[in-house]
Amino acid sequence: MADRQQVGRFRARAQQLDREQATLDETAICDIGVQDTGPDGARWALAVRGVDVQALADDDLILAWTVRGAPHLYRRAEIGQVAAAVEPYSDADAGKRIFDAAKPLKAAGIANLDALDEIAARMRAIVTTPTVKGEVSARLTEAMPEPYLRFCRPCNATHLYEQPFRLAALRAGLELRPGTSPPVLQRIRGFRKAAGADSRFDLIRAYLRLLGPATPKHVAEYLDAPAREVKARWPADTVEVRVDGETRWLLDADRPAWERAEARGTRLLGPFDLFLQARDRATLVPEAARIKEMWPVLGRPGAVLVDGEIVGAWRPRKSGRSFRIAVTGWRKLPATTREAIAEQAERLAAYRGVPLSGVDFTV
Secondary structure, eight states: BOOHHHHHHHHHHHTTTTOOOOOOOOGGGGGGGGEOOTTTTTHHHHHHBOOOOOHHHHHHHHEEGGGGGGGGEEEEGGGHHHHTTSSSSHHHHHHHHGGGGGHHHHHHOOHHHHHHHHHHHHHHHSSSSSHHHHHHHHHHHHHSSSEEEEEEEETEEEOOOHHHHHHHHHTEEEOTTTTSSSSSEETTTOOOOOOOOOOOOOOOHHHHHHHSSHHHHHHHHHHHHHHHHHHHHHOOSEEEEETTTEEEEGGGGHHHHHHHOOOOEEEEEEETOGGGSOOOHHHHHSSSSHHHHHSSSOOOOOEEEETTEEEEEEEEEEEEEEEEEEEESSOOHHEEEEHHHHHHHHHHHHHHSSSHHHHHHHO
16 A cells, blocks of 8 residues: 555656756646746746756747636647647536536526637637737627626626636637736637547546546546546546555556656745645645645645655745745755755746845744
8 A cells, every 4th residue: 555655756756856857848747737827837847847948939838728727838839739638528517617607608508618619719809919818808798698797896897707718718729928917818820729639638647647646536626627527538547556545546557657656856846836736635745734834725835845745835035136935844854955955946046037045944
């Protein structure tokens, strides 16, 4: 029977968090998508996996709203495959992914997938040149009938439901212009969705490969999909393993890596790094208080990963040109680990383009 340390080592190795240098094409997390949230988002996730992000050309990457409506970075050449892979599995699945927007559509007799197609067609017609999200939303509000719209209390305005807006964008062949806030949408040059995604981009298989061992419930929560839809598409080439008394599954091809799971290295993971996106948080961080600390409702910290295990949290402390890292260790960290963390802090500062003034440790 395996324990959580083996799970952490397997995932760290599968996600290539033990690499010092690699190319974008060799980077496995691009298959599932690299969430780009916050200043230490997708590019930092690539950097800690050995990719020289400064050397990447503008056309190497593409940013799109995909899984859970979050912005994710992919290899541009593969966006057609990605678009096919992130499609809802069924109309019921689409209804779950768009949350409360499904209820008025159902009352009006409009199928969820038909609704996404209709929104996508309207968005495509609107975004002929790079267009800020607010303008796209305003024009959609004028064009769409009542079942597609809601009154938004924070905005004090009526507009399209947020999740259908986001999930329809890639269906419309639209990408997000990186570094824009509010987001700017633009057409993807030469976009064509693949008829079907290659197995490498299959999200269930990718989750098992990068965040396994897992259950259908874990994958469904990651996708915001119904568990029955995931179970119906569960890969035939999986094997059962036991983790702390629970039955989970791995792809059979990954069994040798699981049985000899090893991972070495220290990394400062961004708050939305894929390693932290696993839906079995209690496996990664068994203490309830630490789970609340690592995944609060607002203002997530980053994670300190040492040899595949989360040993603490970190936050940036910036004032003017001064940039420091505050590290909260969850146990006493030996001097060698502190030195490795300080090296990673220097790496983060260089990535941000600011000098590091120090690292503050508390336990």
